[in-house]
Amino acid sequence: MSEHTEIRTEVAVVGAGPCGVTVANYLGRYGVQAVLIDRSTEIVDYPRAVGMDDECVRSFQGIGLAEEVLADAIRNVSLKMFGADGRCFADIRPATDEYGWPRRNIFMQQLAEATLRTGLERYPQIKPMFGHELDRLEQDGTEVRLHVTGPAGEKLLVRAQYVVAADGGRSTVRGQLGIPLVGDTHPAKWVVIECDNDPLDAPYTGLHCDPRRPYVCVDLPYGYRRWEFQLFPGEDAEAMLRPEKVHELLTGHVPDPRALNIVRARVYTHHSRVAARFLDGRVCLVGDAAHLMPPWAGQGMNTGIRDATNVAWKLAAVVTGRAHPRILSTYDTERRAHARAMVALSDTLGRVLCSTNTWTARTRDALFRGLTVAPQVRDWLLQMRFKPMPRYTEGVVLHGRRPVAKKSAVGRMFVQPKVETADGRSVLLDETLGEWFTLVGYGTDPLVHLDPESRAFWDGIGTRYVTVTESRSGRSRAERPRSGTDSVVLEDLDGTLRDWFAAQPGTVAVIRPDxxxxxxxHAAELGTLSGAFERLLAPRRQPDRHDEQPPRPTAVPATGGAS
Incomplete structure (x- = not known):
């Protein structure tokens, strides 16, 4: 029996890509102890995700890093689709900012990952373990044991209450748990090329549906540009990465292919697969470990960040005693169906855009041009309303009616307009909501309507209370609306919250951490609602986590193997 080091922690995150590091940042923000394990000591530098949507940026806002990530991104970038004749048949420029951020932002994943890793430095209870490889894991009803090899070959045993597997499409964790990926692998491969001396004046993302060879051209930050070319049957994928073949692919697209400084080139295979389950005992799968999809909707990483944001608050709720462990089952309930919807969207767009049959391609172009004459269809396409928005009909949600009303906001993401604070600052709504549950009342103070027992429940799980009033409803700048309770008072600057609440059956909204x-x-129903939520979450009244666990991940020498 060899000597090894034993590390005890509350959560172990395996994989330090964007999803894993996002989970770790959220756990740090929630005060949870965690280790972050990754076999590599460096950030992977080959071409990966380039599109970030508004929901993703809002998730980064939740860990205080949205502006830092966007500092290396190009905001509000249009997406143009070009037909078989080379003419643009769709110029997608989403104008919506209902969640507080632009819907299309172009970035470079390695820069975003560096920012997210730097964010971990704020949390002493988060221990990065880069250069450490997971060999195997085992779990029982009380913990997960991870057998890990360090950079010098040393053996470690990590004992965690829960594990998040964010270790990519070839997930070691998923494989050891025997969870299948259900779906297909597409036969066509793609060559992805990036240069750092962009020669084109094309500040947009272009999907070129050319049947002779479909390709994508993306304007990236800092003078970079990406090309993605579809390969045909019989073409040798690795041979297509040779300089002469790369220049051949770029011929006709840039003035002088040989003048480009090619910094990255790689061959990719597209997959459309979803794990059979996202939760196995005490292990949760997120990101590419849980689902793989073609890039056409730009939703691979974005879907993974939604996973990370969803699972992080639920894990934190369990380990801090705010909720019963059974709520973890809602991670699978809420996220897997949406992942399947995003894969289906990506598949559909791929079939439409990547046809290599000239007659089919020209028919498609004519159909798109004809359909977009109708204002409603044009708006559906150009504002990206075809993207399936998450809506949770089951999980940590309470719907007042069955079947669920189609227009109900329950289970959907809350809007995020700018509001005005008591000291006159104009800020995005989330900056005022805190990091846990929030009771938001429009024109009513939630605290006034809570009986002592209900108040004790909400206070016990760290809830914040917010009262929204109409803009300029005070007597003057010096006499703004105030609350006689502990509620935060906000003014609805542009009426967005007024309109939102007017369309809903109630004046108080329960907003989750995500x-x-x-x-x-309605205010009079808060007592009943509070009781229902207490039964749903079933929090422990006296969390014992700090009696059972050290204040941060600790390493102690031990002998013998895993028990």
Whole structure:
């Protein structure tokens, strides 16, 4: 029996890509102890995700890093689709900012990952373990044991209450748990090329549906540009990475292919697969470990960040005693169906855009041009309303009626307009909501309507209370609306919240930590609603986590193997 080091922690995150590091940042923000394990000591530098949507940026806002990530991104970038004749048949420029951020932002994944890793430095209870490789894991009803090899070959045993597997499409964790990826692998491969001396004046993302060879051209930050070319049957994928073949692919697209400084080139295979389950005992799968999809909707990483944001608050709720462990089952309930929807969207777009049959391609172009004459269809396409928005009909949500009303906001992400604070600052709404549950009342103070027992429950799980009033409803700048309770008072600057609440059956919204609407109620119904939520979460009244665990991940020498 060899000597090894034993590390005890509350959560172990395996994989330090964007999803894993996002989980770790959220756990740090929630005060949870965690280790972050990754076999590599460096950030991977080959071409990966380049599109970041508004929901993703809002998730980064939740860990205080949205502006830092966007500092290396190009905001509000249009997406143009070009037909078989080379003419643009769709110029997608989403104008919506209902979640507080532009819907299309172009970035470079390695820069975003560096920012997210730097963010971990704020949390002493988060221990990065880069250069460490997971060999195997085992779990029982009380913990997960991870057998890990360090950079010098040393053996470690990590004992965690829960594990998040964010270790990519070839997930070691998923493989050891025997969880299958259900779906297909597409036969066509793609060559992805990036240069750092962009020669084109094309500040947009272009999907070129050319049947002779479909390709994508993306304007990236800092003078970089990406090309993605579809390969045909019989073409040798690795041979296509040779300089002469790369220049051949770029011929006709740039003035002088040989003048480009090619910094990255790689061959990719597209997959459309979803794990059979996202939760196995005490292990949760997120990101590429849980689902793989083609890039056409730009939703691979974005879907993974939604996973990370969803699972992080639920794990934190369990280990801090705010909720019963059974709520973890809602991670699978809420996220797997949406991942399947995003894969289906990506598949559909791929079939439409990547046809290599000239007649089919020209028919498609004519159909798109004809359909976009109708204002409603044009708006559906150009504002990206075809993207399936998450809506949770089951999980940590309470719907007042069955079947669920189609227009109900319950289970959907809450809007995020700018509001005005008591000291006159104009800020995005989330900056005022805190990091846990929030009761938001429009024109009513939630605290006034809570009986002592209900108040004790909400206070016990760290809830914040917010009262929204109409803009300029005070007597003057010096006499703004105030609350006689502990509620935060905000003014609805542009009427967005007024209109939102007017369309809903209630004046009080329960907002989850991930900014989804968990329930709606009228003020008089808050007592009943509070009781229902207490039964749903079933929190432990006296969390014992710090009696059982050290204040941060600790390493102690031990002998013998895993028990």
């Amino acid at each position: 900014r989804y609407v968990a329930a709606m109620a």
